[in-house]
Amino acid sequence: MSKKINPNLTSEQESVLFEDGTEAPNTSELNHEKRDGSFHCANCGEKLFDSDTKYESGSGWPSFYQSLPDVFETKTDHLLGYARTEYHCKKCGGHHGHIFDDGPNPTGKRYCNNGVCLVFKPK
Numbered sequence: 001m002s003k004k005i006n007p008n009l010t011s012e013q014e015s016v017l018f019e020d021g022t023e024a025p026n027t028s029e030l031n032h033e034k035r036d037g038s039f040h041c042a043n044c045g046e047k048l049f050d051s052d053t054k055y056e057s058g059s060g061w062p063s064f065y066q067s068l069p070d071v072f073e074t075k076t077d078h079l080l081g082y083a084r085t086e087y088h089c090k091k092c093g094g095h096h097g098h099i100f101d102d103g104p105n106p107t108g109k110r111y112c113n114n115g116v117c118l119v120f121k122p123k
């Protein structure tokens, strides 16, 4: 179960994190974030991705080919009428996005993450 930890979340952040919402594509400033650093859960602060694994997928959402080890739990949803792998922050249960199989080497995975769920911390 997800639980709200950060009392300052916006209504859009709550919609994505706790109601499996999706932000509009190409709206996240993090799409263009190219500095060295790390990406953390906007709700609980858990470190989820290193900037090394971020890449430009052209999807309109911040994309990563790999998460840090053991930070997400996955489940299958059928919200769009077909199976997708959805992932949640293991620590707080917040919904972050979906994993697709069209990512680059070395994993072939694409973590398609809602930017509103992430906080970037530059090195």
Ligand SMILES: [Zn+2]
Residues within 6 Å of the ligand: 041, 042, 043, 044, 045, 046, 089, 090, 091, 092, 093, 094
């Ligand atoms: Zn979290």
